[in-house]
Amino acid sequence: MPFVLQTEKLCKSFGALTVADAIDFRLEAGARHALIGPNGAGKTTFVNMLMGAIAPSSGRILLGGEDVTRISQSARVKKGLGRTFQITSLFRSLPLLDNVALAVAERRGTAHSMWKPASSYEDIIQESTELLATLGLADDARVRVADLPYGKQRLVEIAIALGLKPKVLLLDEPAAGVPSEETEKILGTLEKLPSEIAILIIEHDMDVVFRFARRITVLVQGQVLLEGAPEEVARDRRVHEVYLGEQQHG
Amino acid sequence: MILYVIAVGLSVTMGLMGFINLAHGVFAMAGGFILSYSMERFGVPFPLALVLAFASVSLGSIVLERLLYSRLYSAGELAQVLFTIGLIFVSIALARLVYGTLTAPVFLPDYLTGQVHILGRDFPAYRVFLIAFSAVLIFVLWFGVERTRWGAMVRAAVDHRGMAQSVGINTKRLFMLTFALGSGLAGLGGALGADILPVHWGYPLEHLVYFLIVVAVGGLGSLRGPFVAALLIGIADTACKYWVPELGAFLVYAATIGILLWRPLGLFGVRA
Amino acid sequence: MSGYVADPRIRWPEWLPWIVALAAFFLLPEYLALGARILIFILFALSLDLILGYGGIITLGHSAFFGLGAYTAGILSAKLGVNDPHLQLVAAAAAGAALGLATGAVILRTKALTLLMLTLAITAILLEVANKMSSVTGGADGLSGVQVNPLLGLFKFDLWGRTAFLYCLTVLFLGWLVVRRIIYSPYGAMLTGIRENTARMHAIGAPVYWRLVLVYTISGTIAGVAGALLTQVNQFVGLNVLGFEISGELLVMLILGGVGRIYGAFVGPAVYLVAQDYLAKQFPEYWYFGIGALLIVVVLFAPGGILGITDKCLSFFRPKSSARASAH
Numbered sequence: 001m002p003f004v005l006q007t008e009k010l011c012k013s014f015g016a017l018t019v020a021d022a023i024d025f026r027l028e029a030g031a032r033h034a035l036i037g038p039n040g041a042g043k044t045t046f047v048n049m050l051m052g053a054i055a056p057s058s059g060r061i062l063l064g065g066e067d068v069t070r071i072s073q074s075a076r077v078k079k080g081l082g083r084t085f086q087i088t089s090l091f092r093s094l095p096l097l098d099n100v101a102l103a104v105a106e107r108r109g110t111a112h113s114m115w116k117p118a119s120s121y122e123d124i125i126q127e128s129t130e131l132l133a134t135l136g137l138a139d140d141a142r143v144r145v146a147d148l149p150y151g152k153q154r155l156v157e158i159a160i161a162l163g164l165k166p167k168v169l170l171l172d173e174p175a176a177g178v179p180s181e182e183t184e185k186i187l188g189t190l191e192k193l194p195s196e197i198a199i200l201i202i203e204h205d206m207d208v209v210f211r212f213a214r215r216i217t218v219l220v221q222g223q224v225l226l227e228g229a230p231e232e233v234a235r236d237r238r239v240h241e242v243y244l245g246e247q248q249h250g
Numbered sequence: 251m252i253l254y255v256i257a258v259g260l261s262v263t264m265g266l267m268g269f270i271n272l273a274h275g276v277f278a279m280a281g282g283f284i285l286s287y288s289m290e291r292f293g294v295p296f297p298l299a300l301v302l303a304f305a306s307v308s309l310g311s312i313v314l315e316r317l318l319y320s321r322l323y324s325a326g327e328l329a330q331v332l333f334t335i336g337l338i339f340v341s342i343a344l345a346r347l348v349y350g351t352l353t354a355p356v357f358l359p360d361y362l363t364g365q366v367h368i369l370g371r372d373f374p375a376y377r378v379f380l381i382a383f384s385a386v387l388i389f390v391l392w393f394g395v396e397r398t399r400w401g402a403m404v405r406a407a408v409d410h411r412g413m414a415q416s417v418g419i420n421t422k423r424l425f426m427l428t429f430a431l432g433s434g435l436a437g438l439g440g441a442l443g444a445d446i447l448p449v450h451w452g453y454p455l456e457h458l459v460y461f462l463i464v465v466a467v468g469g470l471g472s473l474r475g476p477f478v479a480a481l482l483i484g485i486a487d488t489a490c491k492y493w494v495p496e497l498g499a500f501l502v503y504a505a506t507i508g509i510l511l512w513r514p515l516g517l518f519g520v521r522a
Numbered sequence: 523m524s525g526y527v528a529d530p531r532i533r534w535p536e537w538l539p540w541i542v543a544l545a546a547f548f549l550l551p552e553y554l555a556l557g558a559r560i561l562i563f564i565l566f567a568l569s570l571d572l573i574l575g576y577g578g579i580i581t582l583g584h585s586a587f588f589g590l591g592a593y594t595a596g597i598l599s600a601k602l603g604v605n606d607p608h609l610q611l612v613a614a615a616a617a618g619a620a621l622g623l624a625t626g627a628v629i630l631r632t633k634a635l636t637l638l639m640l641t642l643a644i645t646a647i648l649l650e651v652a653n654k655m656s657s658v659t660g661g662a663d664g665l666s667g668v669q670v671n672p673l674l675g676l677f678k679f680d681l682w683g684r685t686a687f688l689y690c691l692t693v694l695f696l697g698w699l700v701v702r703r704i705i706y707s708p709y710g711a712m713l714t715g716i717r718e719n720t721a722r723m724h725a726i727g728a729p730v731y732w733r734l735v736l737v738y739t740i741s742g743t744i745a746g747v748a749g750a751l752l753t754q755v756n757q758f759v760g761l762n763v764l765g766f767e768i769s770g771e772l773l774v775m776l777i778l779g780g781v782g783r784i785y786g787a788f789v790g791p792a793v794y795l796v797a798q799d800y801l802a803k804q805f806p807e808y809w810y811f812g813i814g815a816l817l818i819v820v821v822l823f824a825p826g827g828i829l830g831i832t833d834k835c836l837s838f839f840r841p842k843s844s845a846r847a848s849a850h
Contacts, residue, residue: 051725077727085725091718094525101526102715103726105708111728112736117530117706124708125526142527164726270635321822327634328580332777333821335770339814347807455766459642466639500654503647510636510643511628 002065004029004198005168010059019045021222031198034213042222043202047170051083052076082166084157086173092146100128103163135159135189151182171201254384254480256439257464259432261476270327272334274436274461275454276341281307281437282449286356300441307437308430315429338454345451353448388477463506469517530706539788543691554683560795561690562751565697567776567787569744575782577737578717582769583641586648587618589764591746596759600667607670611750618746619739626738649764664760686755697744780827789828
């Protein structure tokens with residue numbers, strides 16, 4: 001089975017500091033894959049490289065079997081790669097509907113049209129509204145993002161990514177910064193994501209990871225320590241030392 | 251080289267504070283006026299007048315910084331650009347009101363006028379003095395930044411402001427002092443250069459492009475950058491005027507565009 | 523204002539500027555020259571608002587397009603004998619577009635200070651060229667002898683500026699329609715997205731660079747047309763159309779009116795030019811002082827400009843609908 005997303009010996013160094021060291025990674029179609037590791041392990045850098053926001057020092061990235069290492073971020077998005085940001089990155093002064101509609105319009109290829117008013121594109125508006133509805137946000141469609149509570153903003157992050165109908169979705173700590181009462185909502189949303197999408201989730205919260213992931217990759221200091229099923233990872237002594245042990249102490 | 255003295259302060263403050271200060275030329279103009287006024291009115295000798303220019307512009311800039319600039323640190327580029335343009339307009343209006351449309355007269359001391367004989371060729375004494383002064387200045391600055399504790403803090407804050415703060419560096423005071431230094435240097439540069447770049451009410455606007463070119467091409471936050479850039483500009487300008495006078499300053503602008511496209515952060519830019 | 527939930531139909535307050543303009547035409551015939559100047563600068567400000575208020579591109583070199591358009595029209599007439607005003611406009615538009623495309627493609631890969639710097643450098647180059655090529659441009663003396671044939675073969679430019687005023691009004695009206703269309707279209711919503719959060723736009727697959735180049739080109743076209751209008755109305759082109767002062771003043775006008783909301787481009791130039799006409803003559807030294815001080819005050823205390831202030835005043839009287847929506 002071809003992998004939807006793959007890296008071969010992906011490396012990244014900032015001067016003398018190596019943040020990614022020959023990372024080999026594979027994501028299958030429909031995967032529920034988690035990337036964990038202590039702070040500073042290089043997880044977000046890895047995601048940034050996958051997206052094309054940062055260029056790797058060496059190595060290859062393959063999307064659906066195609067080498068995309070040199071291709072721009074927006075081109076990769078057009079090929080089916082989507083992401084959410086760890087620190088909420090939305091269009092804050094725009095209403096919710098617009099946030100999603102912008103993504104939908106990009107996907108449909110009508111974002112650049114200048115003649116008809118945006119509000120006349122009923123298909124885009126309808127699709128965006130339906131998408132918001134699946135996340136329980138339909139009532140807030142006209143509310144400015146800046147006026148929403150943080151928990152809902154994290155959901156909007158996911159909504160925008162879904163608007164792109166991605167084949168691969170990279171979720172960067174989707175529950176980060178959300179008060180614990182609202183985490184359940186986000187987790188519920190994640191569980192209901194379409195099964196065709198391959199999902200890579202970066203997380204620190206182990207409950208989320210073990211509930212959600214079918215495979216886990218452990219990243220430590222830019223290197224892959226271990227990759228396997230959740231039970232394997234939970235049992236592995238090295239992981240305990242490096243990562244889970246850290247949580248016990250600090 | 252005057253460009254260097256004036257612009258190096260701008261490079262540091264822009265690199266450090268991330269603040270687009272288009273009004274830097276105002277401080278240079280103030281320095282020039284202070285030099286001229288103090289020498290003419292009060293007979294202050296040249297070296298002392300230079301010190302006076304540096305000190306008073308520094309102090310003045312601290313006042314401005316505390317009152318106005320500091321409110322805009324996180325206000326976004328547009329606000330900073332607009333604010334400093336407003337400052338330019340206010341200053342040139344004030345300069346015009348106080349000084350009229352005349353240029354500030356400069357009386358160089360005798361020991362700096364005339365020619366100097368070096369290596370078998372005659373050079374204008376003042377230019378030699380300026381080059382020597384700039385060289386000393388860059389050395390002092392380099393020493394200050396690389397070897398002193400203040401310099402270390404500046405470098406840390408330029409590299410990563412948040413980190414510097416969490417290590418306990420008082421960035422507010424650091425900004426204030428560095429801004430004062432940068433502006434003081436501008437005042438000094440304006441005073442030193444008053445003979446070559448005449449000081450008059452339109453000064454900050456007239457030379458704005460050049461200051462920005464030196465800083466942008468040299469790279470924000472670096473000390474060497476503006477030196478190299480000023481050197482390049484000086485050479486290009488002179489060469490152009492000598493060989494192809496019809497082109498005027500065209501070569502400088504074209505070179506600027508070329509360099510900035512090749513190295514958008516400037517030749518020695520620090521990634522802020 | 524723009525976006526997928528906005529209502530694109532023209533609301534009645536939007537007809538006010540045109541009513542005011544026509545009223546001025548009939549009631550203030552002595553001020554038509556000033557009026558035409560205001561209309562030209564409104565068009566110019568609209569072009570700047572497009573890239574600044576909606577695209578988030580900060581430029582100090584917009585006079586490059588304005589000046590290029592002005593000189594194109596002037597040179598066509600004074601040097602090449604092409605006096606047809608429509609051709610002059612089209613040529614100026616084409617020149618503005620060409621410059622916008624060429625420079626935009628080159629400089630829009632950069633950001634912030636570098637971008638600002640490059641806009642200044644480009645304008646400085648054009649100014650140098652205009653200065654040196656005095657055989658073509660008239661150099662520092664300016665280009666006179668510009669002639670403009672009657673519009674549509676019928677309307678001659680009269681001494682009282684009546685034709686000029688209505689001409690500028692018509693061109694402005696058309697320009698306004700175009701800009702308004704763009705802003706309410708998906709492209710306009712997308713521009714707002716770029717301004718709000720460029721990183722996000724990249725992450726949803728928007729080719730940000732090309733979109734910005736496009737709007738920069740459009741903006742350059744409109745600014746070029748505005749410049750040509752100035753030449754046609756004054757029948758003269760001076761070096762100042764390429765100067766930093768005009769770029770700076772335009773920025774002030776737009777900020778004064780309010781950025782990113784089409785009508786700021788109407789209010790700002792009107793207020794500024796009227797004030798300048800009255801005050802600058804009386805107290806020329808104090809004019810720059812006042813403008814500078816005003817700019818500082820606006821930046822520190824009223825960043826939304828005049829329209830921002832009126833918004834705040836009006837919201838005292840309107841029910842707080844946004845508070846209701848966010849209450850759940």
